[in-house]
Amino acid sequence: MRRIMIDAAKCDGCKSCSVACMQAHRKDDGNVYTLDLTDITNESRNFIYKNPDGSYTPVFCRHCEQPECVMSCMSGALKKDEETGHVQYDAEKCGSCFMCVMNCPYGVLKPDETTHTKVIKCDFCIEKGEEPSCVKACPKQAIWVEEV
Incomplete structure (x- = not known):
């Protein structure tokens, strides 16, 4: 199973990972230079928080x-793929109860900003068939994929 690993000590808050995620999941075509960072439909599935100590x-x-999140999902919209180990989300099955959001111990899942009826969550860039965009974009190599 492959997982995204993080070394927070290497993170300098550049948010390249967040922009790469937004670019990978944008609805329209275009390159990163045309990505509208103010468009709420271009939501990142990861977050970088600045701590009081800098x-x-x-x-x-x-x-x-x-x-x-999977254990609390009553509609079956969240499933763990036993082969890859990735937690996958099916928006068509989602009942918008957000129990998954409330139960995520890392505070990662969130309701989408446009409709507040779906969950925004990392999909490991599976549809792209490559390394996750956030991993490729990190200039400090603070994020990597590891076999566990």
Whole structure:
């Protein structure tokens, strides 16, 4: 199983990972230079928080071994793929109860900004068939994929 790993000590808060995520999941075509950062439909699935001491905390979906989000999902919209270990989300099955949001121990999942009826969550860039965009974009190599 492959997971995204983080070394928070290396993070300098540049948010290249967040912009790469937004670019990877944008609805329209275009390159990163045309990405509208103010368009709420271009939401990142990861977050970088600045701490009071000036350090940064990168927050990413951990695709947990025993995912609380999956265990609390009453509609079956969240499932753990036993082969890859990735937690996958099916928006068509989502009942918008947001129990997954409330139960994520890392505070990663959130309601979408446009409709407040779906969940925004890391999909490991599976549809792209490559390394996650956030990993490729990190200039400090604070984010990497590891076989666990």
